[in-house]
Amino acid sequence: MFLLALAFVVVAVTSARGASIPPKLAKEARYVASHGGVLSTRHGDATPRMRQLVRRLVVARFAPSGVAAVQTALCVVAGESGFNPGAISRGGDYGTFQINRASWEHVYDWGRILDPVYNIGVGWAMSERGFSWSPWTVWTNGSCR
Secondary structure, three states, rough: OOOHHHHHHHHHHHHHOOOOHHHHHHHHHHHHHHHHHHHHOOOEEOOOOHHHHHHHHHHHHHHHHOHHHHHHHHHHHHOOOOOOOOOOOOEEEEEEOOEEHHHOOOOOOOOOOOOOOHHHHHHHOOOOOOOOOOHHHHOOOOOOO
């Protein structure tokens, strides 16, 4: 059991790095997020350029898993954060994929959770590379099925 848990953490942390996201896109998204692209911590409150960059990041990260994974990931991100990488909910959910701090703080680097590239990588890992969406309410309530 310990080895399985350790393997999950290694895969999750490795996947969270966002290896399939082109470096130029990652750099631009990080720059825009830290230079006025995020308007507030509210759902959807990012500039149009920031929201478009988040869409491109999601597509790049989930494309290896196919069209269905990309479509579902885009739906989840739209429902959870409105493509705002700086979104923080009252319930303690952070970033593009609204990662719950109480549940995941011990697994992921919380100092980077609002980095759009890192957060999308965490979403990639949590979704088991685009094949399991049960951690997100917009999936479990049927909005993205």
